[in-house]
Amino acid sequence: MRNHSQTRDRYRLGVTGTTIAAAGAAIVATGWLAGCAAAEQNDDEAGTTPETTLTPRPVETRVVEQTSDEATDPALGGGGTVAVDPPADLPADPAPAAPPAPSTGS
Amino acid sequence: MSPASSHTTFLALGTSVFVAVRDPDDLREARRLAGRVLTDVDEVCSRFRPDSDLSRVNASPGEQVRVDPLLVAGVRVALDAARATGGLVHPLLGRAMVVLGYDRTFGSLVELGDGSTVETAMPALDAWQQIELDPAGTVRIPERTSLDLGATGKAWAADLIAATFEKHLDASAVVSVGGDLRIAHPDGTPWSVAVAERPGAAPDALVTLDRGGMATSSTQVRRWKRAGAQRHHVLDPRTGEPAAEVWRTVTATGATCVAANTASTAAIVLGEDAPAWLAAHDVTARLVAADGEVFTVGDWPVERSAA
Numbered sequence: 001m002r003n004h005s006q007t008r009d010r011y012r013l014g015v016t017g018t019t020i021a022a023a024g025a026a027i028v029a030t031g032w033l034a035g036c037a038a039a040e041q042n043d044d045e046a047g048t049t050p051e052t053t054l055t056p057r058p059v060e061t062r063v064v065e066q067t068s069d070e071a072t073d074p075a076l077g078g079g080g081t082v083a084v085d086p087p088a089d090l091p092a093d094p095a096p097a098a099p100p101a102p103s104t105g106s
Numbered sequence: 107m108s109p110a111s112s113h114t115t116f117l118a119l120g121t122s123v124f125v126a127v128r129d130p131d132d133l134r135e136a137r138r139l140a141g142r143v144l145t146d147v148d149e150v151c152s153r154f155r156p157d158s159d160l161s162r163v164n165a166s167p168g169e170q171v172r173v174d175p176l177l178v179a180g181v182r183v184a185l186d187a188a189r190a191t192g193g194l195v196h197p198l199l200g201r202a203m204v205v206l207g208y209d210r211t212f213g214s215l216v217e218l219g220d221g222s223t224v225e226t227a228m229p230a231l232d233a234w235q236q237i238e239l240d241p242a243g244t245v246r247i248p249e250r251t252s253l254d255l256g257a258t259g260k261a262w263a264a265d266l267i268a269a270t271f272e273k274h275l276d277a278s279a280v281v282s283v284g285g286d287l288r289i290a291h292p293d294g295t296p297w298s299v300a301v302a303e304r305p306g307a308a309p310d311a312l313v314t315l316d317r318g319g320m321a322t323s324s325t326q327v328r329r330w331k332r333a334g335a336q337r338h339h340v341l342d343p344r345t346g347e348p349a350a351e352v353w354r355t356v357t358a359t360g361a362t363c364v365a366a367n368t369a370s371t372a373a374i375v376l377g378e379d380a381p382a383w384l385a386a387h388d389v390t391a392r393l394v395a396a397d398g399e400v401f402t403v404g405d406w407p408v409e410r411s412a413a
Contacts, residue, residue: 079359
């Protein structure tokens, strides 16, 4: 198994130097970090003091916690009822079911 | 008297996202929830981001890579789609996409007229069965393959958003991610849906949907040229080439948006076999042939029945 030492993650630890100043917190580098710390740089150390940003990361992402078996049901069919001639009192702004326009982004 | 504004549109995942709520007071929270989900999906699952977990998996084929559990969930959904379609909706077409020219965000694609012979790097039709998942947070893909969740990603994001709405909102809502839509908290009152072949065009059909998901797959929008040949983004895993354009657009329904999108994508790939296949899987769908003639399957209202 490959365990990237610099695995990209939304809550990442980046250490690029030797001196870290953290206000009242101990840093334990065992993988995912459970707390927050902020690095402060003294003007005298500008350019030599590394900047470390630590943010909390839950064991599971918040989105995964909210998924359900039904939300990912692979069975085909079973869709809702499609009808025409919507009642006059329905909102006039329909949800689009059209392929997406090419655009920049992911 | 017009009702208070109850919908919003914004950009995410390289596409337009539409959110509508039954209770206008829910709109702000719904927008926030949807944005949060889409940010997570983009950061973890995008093949166009070199820092995504998916890109790290693709950088180490054949190796077990530790990833965000969200990617494990997304791959599981893609595997379910492959299983349901016998591999026609295939999650390992990343390299083939790159070889064919779809190697960057679509807004950046240009005509690639290098004239060189293009050889696709197609995995076996059943290669997806070799993908290994560990719910604790690892993914391994076969060597010489590349993961691409484009076939199910937007629909899956719509389902995730709807699940989030069901947890945090009390009233009904609908979300459309690039035209793949899902209803949350169905309440017996249908939602209006505009079906169109092209974004921003006048609707080809204005229908209502009371629950579940609806998705549209099309060969008409994401097109480019490479070596002088027209390409579109719906690949046939059996040939490695863009699917023959028997149907230029298919709109399908399902219990979930992923189910709907799986059916619509498979229909494009299946071509002439699509109507029978859709009917056998109890899918309600609208198919637009290459010449523009419209056919329907299942309980799609009006228009000429194809099966």
